Amino acid sequence: MPEQDPAHRPLRFGVNYTPAQGWFHHWLDFDLDAVRADLDAVAALGLDHVRVFPLWPVFQPNRTLIRPAAVEQLVRLADAAAERGLDVNVDGLQGHLSSFDFLPAWTQTWHRRNLFTDPDVLSGQEEYLRTLAAALAGRPNFLGMTLGNEINQFSDGPHPDPDLITEAQAGAWLDRMLAACERGAPGRMHLHAAYDAAWYRDEHPFTPAHAARRGAVTAVHSWVFNGTAQRHGPTGTATEQHAAYLIELSKAWASDPHRPVWLQEVGAPAPHIPEDQAARFTDATVRNALDCPDVWGVTWWCSHDVSRSLADFPALEYDLGLLGNDGTVKPAAKALAALAGEWGGRVHRPAARTTALAVDAGDADAAPRRSVCAPGGDVFEAWARLAGQGLRPALVLAERADDVEHLAARGITEVRTPQEVLA
Template sequence: MRFGVNYTPSNGWFHSWLNPDWQSVDRDLKQIAELGMDHVRIFPVWPYLQPNRTWINRKGIEDVRRMVHIAGEHGLDAYVDVFQGHLSSFDFLPSWLVTWHTGNMFTDPDAVAAECELIRVLGGELSQESAFRGITVGNEVNQLSDRPHPTKMVATADQTGAWLDGTLAAAKSAGGEALYSVNDGVWFLDDHPFTPVQSGTKGDMTTIHAWVFNGTAQGYGATSEECAAYALYLAELAKAFADDPARPVWLQEVGAPENVLDVADTPEFCRRTVLNALDCPNLWGITWWCSHDVAAAMSDFPEFEHALGLFDEHGELKPIGRMFGELAGEYRNHAAPEPRSTAVVVDVDETGNPVSRSACGPGGSVCDLWMRAHCAGQRPTIVTSDVAKDPARLAALGVTTLIRDEHPHPARYYTAVSDSSFEDLDGE
């Protein structure tokens, strides 16, 4: 079992790529390694690497490699995202895709070709580092394609599928894992152009980002078992859409947001969330968001973004950091749990995707059924209605009991934004 962090530089946040303080980076990564982590996820900023569609900042590429090298010096594996894309309520899109040059990163052929070239150049440089383990194409770029984004780049599921095929192939050329990440709109927004089947079949692993500010904490209660089990629920939901029953699920982002949790409750939330997540048989690893708090001097962040770190902005370990480090030490050699014999059924259409994704969201009928079964100690998993009709596939999964949604209803609690100041501007 792998334990790691999403690395947020303590000095300058991700803007530090403009003028890296390598002593600070070295100190940060040393702290992360000493906490007992085995990997970091690194976020170069897209416009800093590719400010023009046909000009790549080679110094920026070298800087990413240097960070990966430093991570390796401290015994950390490094996974690198390419398109940021979206980070902590800010979008980072190059000027050749916005305003007077408005384009679509998913469908414009010239834009896609440029993106694939950046992935190949970055991957080629990183492949020379022994600590490099893989590329995630982008951080939650799916949210740039749909509501509630105020300037979404519209695409169909076929178009996003083609985009993923092209960018993942470019990422695979680097020789490591080729992945992509999504926010929960994939699972809970009806008609969203990125789909659960894509997440379950494209790339080398399924990645999930489990944030309880999405209505889970607000609806079920911040200290409830449902809230602490949300990451496990999302992992089991993601498993349902994989062709390969053994496909790994990476809990790539999970954190303790203080807009819905009291600060005193965050270490216990961390403990319960991790212990629940470890009961997913397919879990590859847990990567906490994030390493270091955003400095108080940084403006215009939602307030809770300043307090998500395991370390504060001065490098002092916080109680939640101590808890996560202890869990990593105790459960790194965690044995795979037994298969789950009870399954909630999700009705799917001819594409294999949910008939109602909103029923899977917090307070939706599928989520409610799973949460009730979990709280009753039944250890539920999730299967699609196609699998539920196939005795051989059920037997292969070890499922003997099915729970069906007799009274479907959409999510009562789900909110697609993390901060109440960001509303659905187009009313969709």
């Protein structure tokens, strides 16, 4: 199922599926009826897809054992989603979820090996991703694989025990794992996803160029607890347009001027976004994101709250669900449902963003000074200022600021520097 022509691609609205019972530990005692009830609630919001998360050590507890029963459970979940009109994207290497790491024993302690470079680990990961993709390849509602959830966090600080690698090693790992997904399910929308260190953290081995040039689409994960809401407040322009900013930032590095961008994770984290402002934040965030060209879709984090019976989560993780554990439909869910009803399935081509801000992060591939793009950095703050003035700023690499062909392809007619704007 090849990705549609961008000119005829309808907008997609979905949710990251967090089971109401047991969170992702539900794989340990899988209950298809409970999953069906959860998916019924998702479908009732008018959404069209879910992103789902196998737990890597549950599915591949030994390097040469990928549990057939676990793979079958994943297939049954995908089939249950299809019965409710929901497509499915599957994250493979979990990896990291809501502050917890889930790594198989064969990569840890006495068997400690680098997740990105050890030959045996690489072969095990390849076979795991290929197996999951192949199991779903025949399902029409299977969108494709995401390599893992923000697996770049294992490669650098602030992780307490990182598997340190170079930019080149990160790129080689991405190429090898994406190829494994393609072997399992040829022609599907296979991609990778990084948390915002890829865009904001100097010398992080996963780079903006990796994010914007590898895989079928660019994935953006937008979280305003990264300093944005702290600096600009819950209703500040920079906060309500943070997702739009990341989408535009990704387009600065993309080789294809019309590469699709998937807002794959975005949520309303309390207390940075107060509970009584969650619906407003949801509506503003999505509308601003949809004002960016080439958006594939929006996938909210997440479907259901984390039960308070589960211990040790960061406080903000418990209440991110659109739905309560008892099925309560929260204000943010109603806001997202209204947006899906208004925009879902429509072919949307917003006007080009004619004014662009130049991004000088150093070498375009390594981006050694990419912290200028982070909250507080000149690029970030200048973009937010322009947006606050009612402009619709794009972003372009400084080295492309005089590239007439590139600018024309994106509809850019004016390029300004952060220094000009901030002055």
